[in-house]
Amino acid sequence: MRKKTKNRLVSTVLSTVVVTSLLFPGTAGAQGSKEAATVKQKVNSAESIQNKISKSLKSSFKKDDKVTFLIKLKDKADTKKAAKAAEKNAKLKAMSNAKTEYQKRSAVVSSLRMTADESQADVKKYLEEQKSKGNADDIHSYYVVNGIAVHASRDVMEKVAQFPEVEKVLPNEKRxxxxxxxxxxxxxxxxxxxxxxxxxxxxxxxxxxxxxxxxxxxxxxxxxxxxxxxxxxxxxxxxxxxxxxxxxxxxxxxxxxxxxxxxxxxxxxxxxxxxxxxxxxxxxxxxxxxxxxxxxxxxxxxxxxxxxxxxxxxxxxxxxxxxxxxxxxxxxxxxxxxxxxxxxxxxxxxxxxxxxxxxxxxxxxxxxxxxxxxxxxxxxxxxxxxxxxxxxxxxxxxxxxxxxxxxxxxxxxxxxxxxxxxxxxxxxxxxxxxxxxxxxxxx
Missing domain, CATH: 3.40.50.200 (Peptidase S8/S53 domain)
Incomplete structure (x- = not known):
């Protein structure tokens, strides 16, 4: 009796699902569309991440396990705004031309360093962790361009590209x-x-x-x-x-x-x-x-x-x-x-x-x-x-x-x-x- 009751219950549930889908066809369709959209979103996200990485950089790993590459961050300091604010402040204080120039240059450097420090923090933390594991070395942070140079493996390169604050991952080219x-x-x-x-x-x-x-x-x-x-x-x-x-x-x-x-x-x-x-x-x-x-x-x-x-x-x-x-x-x-x-x-x-x-x-x-x-x-x-x-x-x-x-x-x-x-x-x-x-x- 228990088996029949159980089978009858399962049958009732299935029937209810079928009837519901017939009465409200949008319900099942919406669920499928939602799943399809999620899959599509993941595919687009993966493509977007891969698009951050230079093709020539990817090919360089065919020869070497580690290569030096550059990581460019999205955030940019507004150096023009920093310089104007410093100049305005210097004029209010009637500073000399030499002191005004120093104030402007200091403001530019400070704004660049602050932007780099804030936006690079998580990426640098990850790179330091990989360095301790032997997957990365020669980590160098820049602020004049918000970027980082590192000698690392392909896996590290691909992981770095997944950081939302990273704009591009580029080869260390020669000029x-x-x-x-x-x-x-x-x-x-x-x-x-x-x-x-x-x-x-x-x-x-x-x-x-x-x-x-x-x-x-x-x-x-x-x-x-x-x-x-x-x-x-x-x-x-x-x-x-x-x-x-x-x-x-x-x-x-x-x-x-x-x-x-x-x-x-x-x-x-x-x-x-x-x-x-x-x-x-x-x-x-x-x-x-x-x-x-x-x-x-x-x-x-x-x-x-x-x-x-x-x-x-x-x-x-x-x-x-x-x-x-x-x-x-x-x-x-x-x-x-x-x-x-x-x-x-x-x-x-x-x-x-x-x-x-x-x-x-x-x-x-x-x-x-x-x-x-x-x-x-x-x-x-x-x-x-x-x-x-x-x-x-x-x-x-x-x-x-x-x-x-x-x-x-x-x-x-x-x-x-x-x-x-x-x-x-x-x-x-x-x-x-x-x-x-x-x-x-x-x-």
Missing amino acids: QLYKSSSAPFNMKKTQKAVKATDGVEWNIEQIDAPKAWDLGYDGTGTVVGSIDTGVEWDHPALKEKYRGYNPENPDQPDHEMNWFDAVSGEAAPFDDLQHGTHVTGTMVGSEPDGSNQIGVAPGAKWIAAKAFSEDGGTDADILEAGEWMLAPKDADGNPHPEMAPDVVNNSWGGGPGLDEWYRDMVNAWIAADIFPEFSAGNTDLFNPGGPESIANPANYPEAFATGATDINKKLAEFSLQGPSPYDEVKPEISAPGVNIRSSVPGQ
Whole structure:
């Protein structure tokens, strides 16, 4: 009797379900639709997470168990707002221009660091846990761009992409220095060096720099920074213009906060590839007695960050150098915005088209009143030049791009052209960049 009662009960329940579904067909359909929607949502979520990860980064794990990759966070500091608020406050207190600038730069750095600290906390905690398990190492947090560099496994990469605060997971790519030809600095055999007039190089004369000097505008009071291959600091044309130079003790310069090596960590400035020394000479170089004028602004001081080796510079190293330029760090790693340069020269870049990895860095410099100069770029195997070929970061709306001209004031055949992918005229100016004589290490 019990079995029959039980069977009869089950039958009644089933019948009720069937009748209910017939009377109210939307009930069963709604349940199915709900489940289908949940499944679809999960699929879309999985696809969204995978879309955060660069395809080239995924493929790099085919060769190695661990690779270095970059994690970009969604949150951005409003550096422009921070700078404006600091400037307004400084004016209310009738601060000097120097103190106003310091307040602005400090506000920019503080807003960037606060945003990075808050938004990166959970991701960094996870990475540290994975480090203790041997799945990750070389964790480096940035604030100039809200991001993290890490050397880790594929599983760690995929887990990181699941964090809602993460915008993208990208490969640690290499950017290239701009060299005008295979011969150093485009010194082609078919072209003869142009003799300087009264000790002033032709390129300096062509842009009327001596006329500006005569009016008292020779760069005095300005500090220029270079992100490049380094600088031979004691080169005769550059030694006394180095901010770390001590005239009372010429052989004991102060390199702290005047030099940074993101590549090998060397404590004193050096240049193993000539490029950075040549660029710095073009900016400020001359003999101590004022002769041999190879620089546009011989009265300016220089500082430098090395981010490039022979095969280029990684995003991680360039980003570290760019952050240092915003606020040079002391021996204990504390940032000092008051030691930032007024201008940063960048003779490097990536390819044409959109790549906004460095755009936050450029905007941070601008908010801190640091002028971001970028070379428009040179033709190479992957970029033959022509219209719309200008490389990033030079093609950013915020970057000031410079093209190259020859002695006849014609655009150099290797110089990349605009417009930019943001539909803006680029470069902003073009200036002498072919067969330029400047300082070279050891010479």
